[in-house]
Amino acid sequence: MPLKTRIDAALMAAIREAGADPAPQQLGTALEYAVTPGGARIRPTICLSVAMACGDKHPMMADAAAAALEIMHCASLVHDDLPSFDDADTRRGKPSVHKAYNEPLAVLTGDSLIILAFETIARAGHPDPKAALDLIMTLTKRSGMPFGICAGQGWESEKEVNLSAYHLAKTGALFMAATEMGAIAGGQDPEPWVELGAHIGEAFQVADDLRDALMDETTLGKPVGQDDLHGRPNAVTELGVDGATRRLRNILSGAISSIPSCPGEASLALMVQATAEKIIPEPARHLGLNPTVPGE
Protein backbone atom coordinates (compact mmCIF):
# COMPACT_ATOMS: atom_id res chain seq x y z
CA MET A 1 0.00 0.00 0.00
CA PRO A 2 1.45 3.45 -0.88
CA LEU A 3 2.48 5.50 2.15
CA LYS A 4 -0.01 8.23 1.35
CA THR A 5 -2.89 5.74 1.45
CA ARG A 6 -1.79 4.39 4.84
CA ILE A 7 -1.41 7.92 6.25
CA ASP A 8 -4.73 9.22 4.95
CA ALA A 9 -6.62 6.13 6.12
CA ALA A 10 -5.18 6.38 9.65
CA LEU A 11 -5.76 10.12 9.79
CA MET A 12 -9.34 9.97 8.61
CA ALA A 13 -10.18 7.08 10.95
CA ALA A 14 -8.98 9.18 13.90
CA ILE A 15 -10.88 12.29 12.78
CA ARG A 16 -14.09 10.31 12.18
CA GLU A 17 -13.91 8.84 15.68
CA ALA A 18 -13.46 12.30 17.24
CA GLY A 19 -16.32 13.84 15.28
CA ALA A 20 -18.76 10.95 15.79
CA ASP A 21 -22.21 11.40 17.31
CA PRO A 22 -22.92 13.00 19.82
CA ALA A 23 -20.18 15.50 18.88
CA PRO A 24 -21.10 19.18 18.66
CA GLN A 25 -21.41 19.53 14.90
CA GLN A 26 -19.29 22.61 14.18
CA LEU A 27 -16.32 21.51 16.27
CA GLY A 28 -16.60 18.05 14.70
CA THR A 29 -16.39 19.44 11.17
CA ALA A 30 -13.66 21.92 12.17
CA LEU A 31 -11.40 19.00 13.11
CA GLU A 32 -11.67 17.58 9.60
CA TYR A 33 -11.34 21.06 8.08
CA ALA A 34 -8.07 21.56 9.97
CA VAL A 35 -6.41 18.40 8.66
CA THR A 36 -7.69 18.44 5.04
CA PRO A 37 -6.66 18.89 2.32
CA GLY A 38 -3.24 17.85 3.50
CA GLY A 39 0.01 19.59 2.74
CA ALA A 40 2.86 17.25 1.81
CA ARG A 41 2.16 15.09 4.92
CA ILE A 42 5.91 15.11 5.23
CA ARG A 43 6.23 14.27 8.97
CA PRO A 44 4.05 11.14 8.77
CA THR A 45 5.80 10.13 5.52
CA ILE A 46 9.17 10.28 7.29
CA CYS A 47 7.77 8.38 10.27
CA LEU A 48 6.36 5.55 8.13
CA SER A 49 9.48 5.44 5.92
CA VAL A 50 11.68 4.99 8.99
CA ALA A 51 9.33 2.37 10.45
CA MET A 52 9.50 0.43 7.17
CA ALA A 53 13.28 0.82 6.95
CA CYS A 54 13.44 -0.64 10.49
CA GLY A 55 11.33 -3.66 9.52
CA ASP A 56 7.79 -2.31 10.25
CA LYS A 57 7.37 -4.53 13.35
CA HIS A 58 3.98 -3.01 14.34
CA PRO A 59 2.38 -1.59 11.15
CA MET A 60 -0.82 -0.47 12.93
CA MET A 61 1.21 1.36 15.55
CA ALA A 62 3.35 2.96 12.85
CA ASP A 63 0.18 4.16 11.10
CA ALA A 64 -1.13 5.54 14.39
CA ALA A 65 2.18 7.26 15.16
CA ALA A 66 2.21 8.82 11.69
CA ALA A 67 -1.37 10.04 12.02
CA ALA A 68 -0.68 11.39 15.54
CA LEU A 69 2.29 13.40 14.25
CA GLU A 70 0.26 14.97 11.46
CA ILE A 71 -2.64 15.70 13.85
CA MET A 72 -0.25 17.42 16.28
CA HIS A 73 1.29 19.39 13.42
CA CYS A 74 -2.16 20.54 12.22
CA ALA A 75 -3.09 21.52 15.80
CA SER A 76 -0.03 23.75 15.97
CA LEU A 77 -0.94 25.38 12.63
CA VAL A 78 -4.47 26.17 13.84
CA HIS A 79 -3.16 27.86 17.02
CA ASP A 80 -0.26 29.59 15.19
CA ASP A 81 -2.76 31.18 12.81
CA LEU A 82 -4.82 32.73 15.64
CA PRO A 83 -5.15 36.54 15.72
CA SER A 84 -2.92 36.77 18.82
CA PHE A 85 -0.12 34.83 17.02
CA ASP A 86 0.45 35.15 13.25
CA ASP A 87 -3.06 36.48 12.57
CA ALA A 88 -3.13 34.50 9.32
CA ASP A 89 -6.34 34.64 7.29
CA THR A 90 -5.36 31.77 5.01
CA ARG A 91 -3.68 28.37 5.35
CA ARG A 92 -3.04 25.81 2.61
CA GLY A 93 -4.95 28.05 0.20
CA LYS A 94 -8.20 28.28 2.16
CA PRO A 95 -9.42 30.39 5.12
CA SER A 96 -7.69 29.53 8.40
CA VAL A 97 -9.87 27.78 11.00
CA HIS A 98 -10.68 30.92 13.01
CA LYS A 99 -11.71 32.67 9.78
CA ALA A 100 -13.84 29.76 8.51
CA TYR A 101 -15.41 29.14 11.95
CA ASN A 102 -14.55 31.53 14.79
CA GLU A 103 -11.84 32.07 17.37
CA PRO A 104 -13.25 29.94 20.22
CA LEU A 105 -13.77 27.04 17.83
CA ALA A 106 -10.20 27.44 16.53
CA VAL A 107 -8.82 27.26 20.09
CA LEU A 108 -10.96 24.18 20.76
CA THR A 109 -9.98 22.60 17.43
CA GLY A 110 -6.31 22.86 18.38
CA ASP A 111 -6.98 21.51 21.88
CA SER A 112 -9.07 18.61 20.58
CA LEU A 113 -6.46 17.71 17.96
CA ILE A 114 -3.65 17.68 20.55
CA ILE A 115 -5.69 15.28 22.67
CA LEU A 116 -6.65 13.22 19.60
CA ALA A 117 -2.97 12.76 18.72
CA PHE A 118 -2.37 10.93 22.01
CA GLU A 119 -5.67 9.06 21.79
CA THR A 120 -4.72 7.76 18.33
CA ILE A 121 -1.52 6.20 19.65
CA ALA A 122 -3.14 4.85 22.82
CA ARG A 123 -5.99 3.27 20.83
CA ALA A 124 -3.52 1.36 18.62
CA GLY A 125 -1.15 0.46 21.44
CA HIS A 126 -2.43 -2.89 22.66
CA PRO A 127 -0.05 -5.12 20.63
CA ASP A 128 2.86 -3.52 22.51
CA PRO A 129 1.85 -1.19 25.38
CA LYS A 130 5.47 -0.49 26.30
CA ALA A 131 6.26 0.74 22.75
CA ALA A 132 3.01 2.74 22.71
CA LEU A 133 4.05 4.49 25.94
CA ASP A 134 7.44 5.25 24.36
CA LEU A 135 5.65 6.73 21.34
CA ILE A 136 3.53 8.90 23.64
CA MET A 137 6.56 9.99 25.70
CA THR A 138 8.38 10.96 22.50
CA LEU A 139 5.43 12.92 21.15
CA THR A 140 4.96 14.77 24.47
CA LYS A 141 8.67 15.63 24.61
CA ARG A 142 8.72 16.93 21.04
CA SER A 143 5.48 18.90 21.29
CA GLY A 144 5.37 20.31 24.85
CA MET A 145 7.71 22.09 27.21
CA PRO A 146 10.68 22.58 27.47
CA PHE A 147 11.83 20.96 24.17
CA GLY A 148 8.82 20.80 21.86
CA ILE A 149 6.93 23.01 19.44
CA CYS A 150 5.11 24.80 22.30
CA ALA A 151 8.51 25.80 23.68
CA GLY A 152 9.49 26.92 20.16
CA GLN A 153 6.51 29.29 20.07
CA GLY A 154 7.21 30.29 23.68
CA TRP A 155 10.67 31.54 22.71
CA GLU A 156 9.02 34.13 20.46
CA SER A 157 7.75 35.91 23.59
CA GLU A 158 11.24 36.18 25.13
CA LYS A 159 13.47 39.24 24.98
CA GLU A 160 16.63 37.09 25.03
CA VAL A 161 16.35 34.03 22.82
CA ASN A 162 18.45 30.86 23.12
CA LEU A 163 18.68 30.50 19.32
CA SER A 164 19.74 26.87 19.21
CA ALA A 165 17.02 25.82 21.68
CA TYR A 166 14.53 27.94 19.72
CA HIS A 167 15.28 26.39 16.32
CA LEU A 168 15.47 22.86 17.65
CA ALA A 169 12.09 23.26 19.35
CA LYS A 170 10.31 25.31 16.72
CA THR A 171 11.17 23.41 13.52
CA GLY A 172 13.30 20.45 14.51
CA ALA A 173 11.13 18.90 17.19
CA LEU A 174 8.40 17.23 15.12
CA PHE A 175 10.93 15.96 12.56
CA MET A 176 12.97 14.39 15.36
CA ALA A 177 9.70 12.93 16.67
CA ALA A 178 9.03 11.54 13.17
CA THR A 179 12.28 9.56 12.95
CA GLU A 180 12.20 8.50 16.63
CA MET A 181 8.58 7.37 16.48
CA GLY A 182 9.18 5.56 13.21
CA ALA A 183 12.05 3.67 14.86
CA ILE A 184 9.98 2.81 17.96
CA ALA A 185 7.04 1.51 15.90
CA GLY A 186 9.53 -0.32 13.68
CA GLY A 187 10.91 -2.11 16.72
CA GLN A 188 14.25 -0.28 17.05
CA ASP A 189 15.98 1.97 19.59
CA PRO A 190 14.99 5.57 18.66
CA GLU A 191 18.17 7.29 19.89
CA PRO A 192 20.37 6.74 16.76
CA TRP A 193 17.55 8.22 14.65
CA VAL A 194 17.45 11.63 16.35
CA GLU A 195 20.18 13.10 14.13
CA LEU A 196 18.37 12.29 10.88
CA GLY A 197 15.24 14.04 12.18
CA ALA A 198 17.25 17.06 13.32
CA HIS A 199 18.92 17.39 9.88
CA ILE A 200 15.60 17.11 8.04
CA GLY A 201 14.07 19.72 10.38
CA GLU A 202 16.93 22.11 9.72
CA ALA A 203 16.56 21.58 5.96
CA PHE A 204 12.86 22.39 6.15
CA GLN A 205 13.56 25.59 8.05
CA VAL A 206 15.95 26.74 5.29
CA ALA A 207 13.52 25.61 2.57
CA ASP A 208 10.77 27.63 4.29
CA ASP A 209 13.01 30.69 4.33
CA LEU A 210 13.68 30.22 0.61
CA ARG A 211 10.00 29.82 -0.21
CA ASP A 212 9.21 32.91 1.86
CA ALA A 213 11.81 34.89 -0.12
CA LEU A 214 10.99 33.55 -3.59
CA MET A 215 7.27 32.94 -3.79
CA ASP A 216 4.16 35.09 -3.54
CA GLU A 217 1.21 34.67 -1.20
CA THR A 218 -1.12 33.11 -3.80
CA THR A 219 1.35 30.36 -4.72
CA LEU A 220 2.23 29.74 -1.08
CA GLY A 221 -1.35 29.68 0.25
CA LYS A 222 -0.37 31.61 3.40
CA PRO A 223 0.93 35.12 4.14
CA VAL A 224 4.61 35.67 3.20
CA GLY A 225 7.23 37.77 4.95
CA GLN A 226 6.09 36.69 8.45
CA ASP A 227 9.70 36.28 9.64
CA ASP A 228 10.62 39.86 8.80
CA LEU A 229 7.39 40.99 10.42
CA HIS A 230 8.07 39.05 13.63
CA GLY A 231 11.84 39.61 13.67
CA ARG A 232 12.73 35.91 13.42
CA PRO A 233 16.19 34.86 12.13
CA ASN A 234 16.17 33.75 8.49
CA ALA A 235 18.72 31.83 6.35
CA VAL A 236 18.08 33.91 3.22
CA THR A 237 18.60 37.18 5.10
CA GLU A 238 21.88 35.77 6.47
CA LEU A 239 23.26 33.95 3.38
CA GLY A 240 21.33 35.17 0.36
CA VAL A 241 19.28 32.87 -1.92
CA ASP A 242 22.29 31.09 -3.43
CA GLY A 243 24.02 30.60 -0.06
CA ALA A 244 20.84 29.36 1.58
CA THR A 245 20.24 26.87 -1.26
CA ARG A 246 23.80 25.55 -0.90
CA ARG A 247 23.29 25.20 2.84
CA LEU A 248 20.08 23.28 2.26
CA ARG A 249 21.84 20.81 -0.08
CA ASN A 250 24.63 20.32 2.47
CA ILE A 251 22.20 19.65 5.27
CA LEU A 252 20.41 17.03 3.18
CA SER A 253 23.70 15.26 2.36
CA GLY A 254 24.39 15.21 6.09
CA ALA A 255 20.93 13.78 6.68
CA ILE A 256 21.55 10.90 4.26
CA SER A 257 24.95 10.11 5.81
CA SER A 258 23.36 10.00 9.28
CA ILE A 259 20.88 7.19 8.47
CA PRO A 260 21.64 4.36 10.91
CA SER A 261 22.36 0.93 9.56
CA CYS A 262 19.02 -0.89 9.11
CA PRO A 263 17.34 -3.37 6.72
CA GLY A 264 15.86 -0.62 4.51
CA GLU A 265 18.74 1.86 4.62
CA ALA A 266 19.12 2.25 0.83
CA SER A 267 15.48 2.93 0.04
CA LEU A 268 15.25 5.37 2.96
CA ALA A 269 18.22 7.29 1.51
CA LEU A 270 16.34 7.49 -1.81
CA MET A 271 13.25 8.81 -0.03
CA VAL A 272 15.27 11.56 1.69
CA GLN A 273 16.88 12.42 -1.66
CA ALA A 274 13.47 12.64 -3.35
CA THR A 275 12.15 14.81 -0.51
CA ALA A 276 15.17 17.07 -0.95
CA GLU A 277 14.34 17.64 -4.60
CA LYS A 278 10.76 18.46 -3.71
CA ILE A 279 11.38 20.91 -0.88
CA ILE A 280 13.83 23.17 -2.77
CA PRO A 281 11.55 25.84 -4.26
CA GLU A 282 11.47 25.69 -8.08
CA PRO A 283 13.17 29.08 -8.68
CA ALA A 284 16.20 27.92 -6.63
CA ARG A 285 16.65 24.39 -8.03
CA HIS A 286 19.49 25.39 -10.36
CA LEU A 287 21.33 27.05 -7.44
CA GLY A 288 23.81 25.79 -4.86
CA LEU A 289 24.91 22.83 -7.02
CA ASN A 290 28.64 23.64 -6.85
CA PRO A 291 30.61 21.47 -4.46
CA THR A 292 30.91 22.99 -1.02
CA VAL A 293 34.09 25.01 -0.54
CA PRO A 294 36.09 23.32 2.25
CA GLY A 295 35.94 25.29 5.47
CA GLU A 296 32.86 27.16 4.32
Added chain:
Amino acid sequence: MPLKTRIDAALMAAIREAGADPAPQQLGTALEYAVTPGGARIRPTICLSVAMACGDKHPMMADAAAAALEIMHCASLVHDDLPSFDDADTRRGKPSVHKAYNEPLAVLTGDSLIILAFETIARAGHPDPKAALDLIMTLTKRSGMPFGICAGQGWESEKEVNLSAYHLAKTGALFMAATEMGAIAGGQDPEPWVELGAHIGEAFQVADDLRDALMDETTLGKPVGQDDLHGRPNAVTELGVDGATRRLRNILSGAISSIPSCPGEASLALMVQATAEKIIPEPARHLGLNPTVPGE
Protein backbone atom coordinates in the same frame (compact mmCIF):
# COMPACT_ATOMS: atom_id res chain seq x y z
CA MET B 1 1.02 10.77 53.68
CA PRO B 2 -2.00 13.10 53.45
CA LEU B 3 -3.64 13.17 50.02
CA LYS B 4 -2.91 16.87 49.55
CA THR B 5 0.82 16.26 50.04
CA ARG B 6 0.84 13.44 47.47
CA ILE B 7 -1.08 15.57 44.96
CA ASP B 8 1.03 18.71 45.39
CA ALA B 9 4.29 16.76 45.19
CA ALA B 10 3.27 15.00 41.96
CA LEU B 11 1.93 18.22 40.45
CA MET B 12 5.00 20.29 41.27
CA ALA B 13 7.37 17.57 40.02
CA ALA B 14 5.57 17.61 36.66
CA ILE B 15 5.58 21.40 36.42
CA ARG B 16 9.28 21.63 37.36
CA GLU B 17 10.19 19.14 34.63
CA ALA B 18 8.24 21.12 32.00
CA GLY B 19 9.77 24.46 33.02
CA ALA B 20 13.37 23.16 33.33
CA ASP B 21 16.26 24.69 31.42
CA PRO B 22 16.33 25.43 28.46
CA ALA B 23 12.64 26.40 28.71
CA PRO B 24 11.60 29.86 27.54
CA GLN B 25 11.33 31.61 30.88
CA GLN B 26 7.92 33.28 30.66
CA LEU B 27 6.09 30.21 29.39
CA GLY B 28 7.87 28.15 32.06
CA THR B 29 6.68 30.39 34.89
CA ALA B 30 3.21 30.67 33.33
CA LEU B 31 2.77 26.90 33.70
CA GLU B 32 3.37 27.15 37.44
CA TYR B 33 1.22 30.30 37.66
CA ALA B 34 -1.68 28.42 36.05
CA VAL B 35 -1.69 25.55 38.55
CA THR B 36 -0.94 27.48 41.78
CA PRO B 37 -2.31 28.29 44.25
CA GLY B 38 -4.64 25.35 43.85
CA GLY B 39 -8.38 25.42 44.25
CA ALA B 40 -9.80 22.49 46.23
CA ARG B 41 -7.83 20.02 44.01
CA ILE B 42 -11.05 18.05 44.09
CA ARG B 43 -10.56 15.94 40.95
CA PRO B 44 -7.16 14.57 42.01
CA THR B 45 -8.48 14.06 45.55
CA ILE B 46 -11.31 11.90 44.20
CA CYS B 47 -8.88 10.02 41.94
CA LEU B 48 -6.48 9.20 44.78
CA SER B 49 -9.31 8.37 47.18
CA VAL B 50 -10.72 5.86 44.71
CA ALA B 51 -7.24 4.41 44.05
CA MET B 52 -6.76 3.92 47.80
CA ALA B 53 -10.23 2.46 48.23
CA CYS B 54 -9.33 -0.04 45.47
CA GLY B 55 -6.10 -1.04 47.22
CA ASP B 56 -3.62 1.48 45.72
CA LYS B 57 -1.88 -1.16 43.56
CA HIS B 58 0.40 1.36 41.78
CA PRO B 59 0.78 4.40 44.09
CA MET B 60 3.16 6.26 41.74
CA MET B 61 0.76 5.78 38.85
CA ALA B 62 -2.14 6.96 41.02
CA ASP B 63 -0.16 10.09 41.91
CA ALA B 64 0.61 10.68 38.22
CA ALA B 65 -3.03 10.14 37.24
CA ALA B 66 -4.15 12.60 39.93
CA ALA B 67 -1.62 15.22 38.83
CA ALA B 68 -2.55 14.72 35.17
CA LEU B 69 -6.22 15.31 35.94
CA GLU B 70 -5.50 18.55 37.78
CA ILE B 71 -3.13 19.71 35.03
CA MET B 72 -5.81 19.05 32.38
CA HIS B 73 -8.39 20.88 34.51
CA CYS B 74 -6.08 23.90 34.89
CA ALA B 75 -5.41 23.88 31.11
CA SER B 76 -9.14 24.10 30.49
CA LEU B 77 -9.47 27.01 32.92
CA VAL B 78 -6.68 28.95 31.17
CA HIS B 79 -8.34 28.54 27.76
CA ASP B 80 -11.87 29.13 29.12
CA ASP B 81 -10.73 32.47 30.54
CA LEU B 82 -9.43 33.73 27.15
CA PRO B 83 -11.01 36.89 25.70
CA SER B 84 -12.76 34.90 22.96
CA PHE B 85 -14.41 32.60 25.58
CA ASP B 86 -15.41 33.90 29.04
CA ASP B 87 -13.09 36.93 28.86
CA ALA B 88 -12.37 36.53 32.60
CA ASP B 89 -9.86 38.93 34.13
CA THR B 90 -9.51 36.94 37.35
CA ARG B 91 -9.26 33.30 38.38
CA ARG B 92 -8.79 31.90 41.90
CA GLY B 93 -8.49 35.49 43.18
CA LYS B 94 -5.60 36.58 40.94
CA PRO B 95 -5.31 37.82 37.34
CA SER B 96 -6.08 35.13 34.75
CA VAL B 97 -3.08 33.89 32.73
CA HIS B 98 -3.73 36.09 29.68
CA LYS B 99 -4.00 39.12 31.97
CA ALA B 100 -0.85 38.29 33.96
CA TYR B 101 1.14 37.36 30.81
CA ASN B 102 -0.51 37.84 27.42
CA GLU B 103 -2.88 36.04 25.10
CA PRO B 104 -0.32 34.03 23.05
CA LEU B 105 1.31 32.80 26.25
CA ALA B 106 -2.10 31.84 27.66
CA VAL B 107 -2.86 29.77 24.55
CA LEU B 108 0.57 28.11 24.81
CA THR B 109 0.18 27.56 28.55
CA GLY B 110 -3.03 25.63 27.94
CA ASP B 111 -1.47 23.65 25.08
CA SER B 112 1.65 22.83 27.11
CA LEU B 113 -0.42 21.75 30.12
CA ILE B 114 -2.59 19.43 27.98
CA ILE B 115 0.56 17.77 26.66
CA LEU B 116 2.10 17.68 30.15
CA ALA B 117 -0.93 15.81 31.48
CA PHE B 118 -0.23 12.91 29.12
CA GLU B 119 3.51 13.11 29.66
CA THR B 120 3.01 12.83 33.43
CA ILE B 121 1.13 9.56 33.08
CA ALA B 122 3.50 8.15 30.43
CA ARG B 123 6.53 8.99 32.56
CA ALA B 124 5.13 7.03 35.53
CA GLY B 125 3.80 4.17 33.45
CA HIS B 126 6.67 1.70 33.38
CA PRO B 127 5.51 -0.52 36.27
CA ASP B 128 2.38 -1.35 34.25
CA PRO B 129 2.39 -0.02 30.65
CA LYS B 130 -1.00 -1.58 29.90
CA ALA B 131 -2.62 0.27 32.85
CA ALA B 132 -0.80 3.48 31.86
CA LEU B 133 -2.25 3.23 28.35
CA ASP B 134 -5.71 2.73 29.86
CA LEU B 135 -5.18 5.86 31.99
CA ILE B 136 -4.19 7.82 28.88
CA MET B 137 -7.16 6.46 26.88
CA THR B 138 -9.51 7.48 29.69
CA LEU B 139 -8.05 10.97 29.98
CA THR B 140 -8.23 11.50 26.20
CA LYS B 141 -11.85 10.31 26.12
CA ARG B 142 -12.87 12.60 28.98
CA SER B 143 -11.02 15.66 27.75
CA GLY B 144 -11.26 15.58 23.93
CA MET B 145 -13.94 15.01 21.32
CA PRO B 146 -16.72 13.86 21.20
CA PHE B 147 -17.25 13.17 24.94
CA GLY B 148 -14.77 15.32 26.88
CA ILE B 149 -14.46 18.87 28.17
CA CYS B 150 -13.49 20.17 24.69
CA ALA B 151 -16.78 18.82 23.39
CA GLY B 152 -18.53 20.48 26.37
CA GLN B 153 -17.14 23.85 25.32
CA GLY B 154 -17.86 23.05 21.68
CA TRP B 155 -21.57 22.66 22.47
CA GLU B 156 -21.65 26.33 23.50
CA SER B 157 -21.12 27.28 19.83
CA GLU B 158 -24.11 25.23 18.64
CA LYS B 159 -27.56 26.62 17.91
CA GLU B 160 -29.24 23.33 18.91
CA VAL B 161 -27.72 21.83 22.04
CA ASN B 162 -27.94 18.16 23.08
CA LEU B 163 -28.33 19.10 26.77
CA SER B 164 -27.46 15.73 28.26
CA ALA B 165 -24.35 15.36 26.07
CA TYR B 166 -23.43 18.95 26.91
CA HIS B 167 -23.65 18.57 30.70
CA LEU B 168 -21.95 15.19 30.71
CA ALA B 169 -19.05 16.56 28.66
CA LYS B 170 -18.78 19.99 30.22
CA THR B 171 -18.90 19.19 33.94
CA GLY B 172 -19.19 15.44 34.29
CA ALA B 173 -16.30 14.33 32.12
CA LEU B 174 -13.31 15.04 34.37
CA PHE B 175 -15.12 13.70 37.46
CA MET B 176 -15.84 10.47 35.62
CA ALA B 177 -12.18 10.44 34.58
CA ALA B 178 -11.25 10.91 38.26
CA THR B 179 -13.10 7.82 39.47
CA GLU B 180 -12.17 5.70 36.42
CA MET B 181 -8.50 6.63 36.59
CA GLY B 182 -8.42 6.05 40.35
CA ALA B 183 -9.82 2.56 39.75
CA ILE B 184 -7.33 1.78 36.96
CA ALA B 185 -4.33 2.92 39.04
CA GLY B 186 -5.79 1.03 41.99
CA GLY B 187 -5.82 -2.16 39.93
CA GLN B 188 -9.59 -2.44 39.30
CA ASP B 189 -11.94 -2.39 36.32
CA PRO B 190 -12.95 1.28 35.82
CA GLU B 191 -16.43 0.65 34.40
CA PRO B 192 -18.35 0.23 37.70
CA TRP B 193 -16.86 3.55 38.88
CA VAL B 194 -18.27 5.73 36.09
CA GLU B 195 -21.58 6.33 37.91
CA LEU B 196 -19.91 7.72 41.04
CA GLY B 197 -17.95 10.20 38.92
CA ALA B 198 -21.06 11.21 36.99
CA HIS B 199 -22.99 11.86 40.24
CA ILE B 200 -20.15 13.93 41.72
CA GLY B 201 -19.89 15.92 38.48
CA GLU B 202 -23.60 16.66 38.56
CA ALA B 203 -23.36 17.73 42.21
CA PHE B 204 -20.55 20.15 41.36
CA GLN B 205 -22.57 21.68 38.55
CA VAL B 206 -25.45 22.39 40.96
CA ALA B 207 -23.02 23.64 43.64
CA ASP B 208 -21.49 26.00 41.07
CA ASP B 209 -24.92 27.31 40.18
CA LEU B 210 -25.62 27.91 43.90
CA ARG B 211 -22.31 29.70 44.40
CA ASP B 212 -22.95 31.82 41.33
CA ALA B 213 -26.35 32.83 42.75
CA LEU B 214 -25.29 33.37 46.37
CA MET B 215 -21.79 34.80 46.36
CA ASP B 216 -20.15 37.94 45.06
CA GLU B 217 -17.18 38.21 42.71
CA THR B 218 -14.63 39.05 45.44
CA THR B 219 -15.49 35.99 47.52
CA LEU B 220 -15.61 33.77 44.45
CA GLY B 221 -12.37 35.01 42.86
CA LYS B 222 -13.88 34.91 39.35
CA PRO B 223 -16.65 36.80 37.56
CA VAL B 224 -20.20 35.79 38.62
CA GLY B 225 -23.33 35.55 36.50
CA GLN B 226 -21.51 34.00 33.53
CA ASP B 227 -24.32 31.49 32.94
CA ASP B 228 -26.96 34.20 32.55
CA LEU B 229 -24.58 36.08 30.31
CA HIS B 230 -23.93 33.07 28.08
CA GLY B 231 -27.48 31.66 28.23
CA ARG B 232 -26.45 28.37 29.87
CA PRO B 233 -29.04 26.30 31.80
CA ASN B 234 -28.80 26.73 35.57
CA ALA B 235 -30.25 24.70 38.51
CA VAL B 236 -31.00 27.80 40.63
CA THR B 237 -32.88 29.49 37.80
CA GLU B 238 -34.92 26.27 37.36
CA LEU B 239 -35.49 25.24 41.01
CA GLY B 240 -34.69 28.23 43.22
CA VAL B 241 -31.97 28.18 45.93
CA ASP B 242 -33.86 25.82 48.27
CA GLY B 243 -34.79 23.42 45.47
CA ALA B 244 -31.28 23.39 44.04
CA THR B 245 -29.79 22.71 47.49
CA ARG B 246 -32.18 19.78 48.00
CA ARG B 247 -31.26 18.44 44.57
CA LEU B 248 -27.58 18.68 45.45
CA ARG B 249 -28.09 16.67 48.66
CA ASN B 250 -30.05 14.03 46.75
CA ILE B 251 -27.36 13.69 44.10
CA LEU B 252 -24.71 13.21 46.78
CA SER B 253 -26.75 10.48 48.50
CA GLY B 254 -27.01 8.79 45.11
CA ALA B 255 -23.25 9.12 44.71
CA ILE B 256 -22.60 7.39 48.03
CA SER B 257 -24.99 4.55 47.20
CA SER B 258 -23.25 4.01 43.85
CA ILE B 259 -19.82 3.26 45.34
CA PRO B 260 -18.83 -0.22 44.12
CA SER B 261 -17.90 -2.84 46.67
CA CYS B 262 -14.16 -2.49 47.40
CA PRO B 263 -11.71 -2.78 50.31
CA GLY B 264 -11.98 0.92 51.28
CA GLU B 265 -15.69 1.42 50.58
CA ALA B 266 -16.55 2.89 54.00
CA SER B 267 -13.82 5.51 54.13
CA LEU B 268 -14.55 6.52 50.54
CA ALA B 269 -18.19 7.11 51.54
CA LEU B 270 -16.97 9.37 54.35
CA MET B 271 -14.77 11.31 51.90
CA VAL B 272 -17.71 11.89 49.56
CA GLN B 273 -19.84 12.97 52.54
CA ALA B 274 -17.15 15.42 53.71
CA THR B 275 -16.82 16.80 50.18
CA ALA B 276 -20.56 17.27 50.08
CA GLU B 277 -20.46 19.41 53.22
CA LYS B 278 -17.69 21.52 51.73
CA ILE B 279 -19.19 22.17 48.31
CA ILE B 280 -22.58 23.42 49.52
CA PRO B 281 -22.05 27.20 49.72
CA GLU B 282 -22.23 28.45 53.33
CA PRO B 283 -25.42 30.53 52.89
CA ALA B 284 -27.29 27.40 51.70
CA ARG B 285 -26.05 24.88 54.28
CA HIS B 286 -29.23 25.10 56.39
CA LEU B 287 -31.39 24.49 53.31
CA GLY B 288 -32.67 21.36 51.63
CA LEU B 289 -32.34 19.24 54.79
CA ASN B 290 -35.95 17.97 54.76
CA PRO B 291 -36.35 14.42 53.57
CA THR B 292 -37.10 14.25 49.87
CA VAL B 293 -40.81 14.09 49.10
CA PRO B 294 -41.44 10.78 47.31
CA GLY B 295 -42.03 11.27 43.62
CA GLU B 296 -40.42 14.68 43.65
